Amino acid sequence: xxxVTATAALATTGDCDPFGLTASPLAAATAPMLxxxxxxxxxxxxxxxxxxxxxxxxxxxxxELEDNNSVAxxxxxxxxxxxxxxxxxxxxxxxxxxxxSINQLDLGGHTTIFQDRKxxxxxxxxxxxxxxxxxxxxxxxxxxxxxxxxxxxxKRRQRDSSPxxxxxxxxxxxxxxxxxxxxxxxxxxFTRKALTISESRFWHRRLAHMNPTAMKSPVKGYTNDDSxxxxxxxxxxxxxxxxxxxxxxxxxxxLVHSDVCGPFSTLSLGDNRHHILFIDDYTRxxxxxxxxxxxxxxxxxxxxxxxxxxD
Amino acid sequence: xxxxxxxxxxxxxxxxxxxMTFRLILAAHxxxxxxxxxxxxxxxxxxxxxxxxxxxxxxxxxxxxxxPIQFWGEAVNAAVYLHQRSPNGSLEINDxxxxxxxxxxxxxxxxxxxxxxxxxxxNKISYQASLHNLGRFRCYPSRLIPEVQxxxxxxxxRSSPA
Numbered sequence: 307x308x309x310v311t312a313t314a315a316l317a318t319t320g321d322c323d324p325f326g327l328t329a330s331p332l333a334a335a336t337a338p339m340l341x342x343x344x345x346x347x348x349x350x351x352x353x354x355x356x357x358x359x360x361x362x363x364x365x366x367x368x369x370e371l372e373d374n375n376s377v378a379x380x381x382x383x384x385x386x387x388x389x390x391x392x393x394x395x396x397x398x399x400x401x402x403x404x405x406x407s408i409n410q411l412d413l414g415g416h417t418t419i420f421q422d423r424k425x426x427x428x429x430x431x432x433x434x435x436x437x438x439x440x441x442x443x444x445x446x447x448x449x450x451x452x453x454x455x456x457x458x459x460x461k462r463r464q465r466d467s468s469p470x471x472x473x474x475x476x477x478x479x480x481x482x483x484x485x486x487x488x489x490x491x492x493x494x495x496f497t498r499k500a501l502t503i504s505e506s507r508f509w510h511r512r513l514a515h516m517n518p519t520a521m522k523s524p525v526k527g528y529t530n531d532d533s534x535x536x537x538x539x540x541x542x543x544x545x546x547x548x549x550x551x552x553x554x555x556x557x558x559x560x561l562v563h564s565d566v567c568g569p570f571s572t573l574s575l576g577d578n579r580h581h582i583l584f585i586d587d588y589t590r591x592x593x594x595x596x597x598x599x600x601x602x603x604x605x606x607x608x609x610x611x612x613x614x615x616x617d
Numbered sequence: 618x619x620x621x622x623x624x625x626x627x628x629x630x631x632x633x634x635x636x637m638t639f640r641l642i643l644a645a646h647x648x649x650x651x652x653x654x655x656x657x658x659x660x661x662x663x664x665x666x667x668x669x670x671x672x673x674x675x676x677x678x679x680x681x682x683x684x685p686i687q688f689w690g691e692a693v694n695a696a697v698y699l700h701q702r703s704p705n706g707s708l709e710i711n712d713x714x715x716x717x718x719x720x721x722x723x724x725x726x727x728x729x730x731x732x733x734x735x736x737x738x739x740n741k742i743s744y745q746a747s748l749h750n751l752g753r754f755r756c757y758p759s760r761l762i763p764e765v766q767x768x769x770x771x772x773x774x775r776s777s778p779a
Contacts, residue, residue: 557623558726558727558730559618559623560623560624561624561625562622562625562626563626563661565628565661565665565668566633572686574687575687575688576690583667583668583671586727588726589708589720590705591701591727592671592700592723593697594697596690596694600632601632602632602633609642610642616618617621617646
């Protein structure tokens with residue numbers, strides 16, 4: 307699979323549709339953005355909300371990536387490619403893009419032709435999909451949120467020649483809805499649709515890993531993701547203090563607490579820097595010995611004299 | 618005092634308690650070794666809190682007496698001596714069925730455990746140490762008078778209060 311690095315930034319240009327990507331508003335609620343990939347063995351989708359008939363795998367499928375990492379796909383289900391046409395796909399929330407595998411399309415009896423910078427797929431039930439080549443990637447975008455894809459240097463790269471194609475995905479919030487057939491049905495500048503989980507994650511990273519509960523105020527349509535962000539765990543990990551009440555003992559010297567205090571910067575009269583305390587748990591009878599250092603020999607002699615006092 | 622230490626609890630001090638000699642000392646007295654987890658000091662809370670109590674007592678005496686700092690060892694020893702003989706609020710935990718524990722200080726608890734209960738009104742038996750020997754923790758600085766300056770010769774005072 308191709309390693310796709312996606313960084314997100316707000317697009318400043320607004321309403322225009324630079325790549326001629328038009329979308330059906332009916333399919334937009336469920337269908338994800340799909341990238342046509344030749345190296346994938348299965349269809350993959352990262353968006354849980356796109357699935358219908360979401361099921362758990364009996365054994366999770368391990369997907370090996372090109373950068374020697376591996377990802378486990380635990381669920382599978384059916385995803386709308388376009389409205390009314392579904393494929394079976396694996397679910398992996400760690401993928402940044404959803405991919406349509408050509409191998410699987412071929413096994414399913416589809417004919418896929420790449421020609422004239424277009425990709426046309428013909429299914430057995432004579433359902434035809436055709437997509438343009440956009441900056442090195444064949445992409446099916448049936449979502450309401452417009453995604454403009456540009457390569458890093460603004461140049462077009464052939465996807466087969468470069469193993470790592472860097473993408474910048476810029477979701478424009480003020481998106482244009484253009485219904486199929488009608489020229490411009492509605493310009494919904496101010497209606498904010500619910501963001502997909504991957505877009506919500508972009509916003510989570512963009513706002514310096516903000517608390518998901520607080521994200522709902524600045525980011526309209528933020529959908530909370532149940533899976534934890536690993537960066538958040540690493541950066542904000544805190545020890546939980548559990549105070550367990552301990553039973554006091556019932557006999558003197560059943561339990562003795564001990565700790566060494568020091569070093570103090572000033573030597574005492576006997577050239578000592580530390581002191582060691584022995585506290586009986588039942589009576590709180592405390593004994594102290596001054597120590598020149600915390601070596602084993604000096605501590606042991608203090609222990610022995612304490613034992614001698616107790617005995 | 619004729620007691621046996623059953624269990625010994627401390628922090629996981631590398632070098633201080635975690636050595637074979639110390640284990641052998643404990644084993645010779647049939648004591649169980651209970652080290653707490655390293656770097657988790659609140660698991661050794663009783664000892665840590667007692668260090669604070671003793672240090673506060675010692676430093677109060679140091680400031681009150683205006684003694685030089687190198688006398689901290691004496692102040693700590695005096696604080697522990699006084700803590701043994703002072704009433705301790707945590708000893709009332711041993712209440713059973715509304716019966717208040719008869720001992721007020723660690724000293725009388727250690728020395729009077731298992732012996733006949735003292736009753737201040739009837740028996741007049743008390744295990745509390747006498748406090749008549751206590752004095753104020755203070756510092757007497759004095760200046761040595763050179764021999765040539767002693768006006769009364771050999772019978773005169775050798776030092777004067779500073």
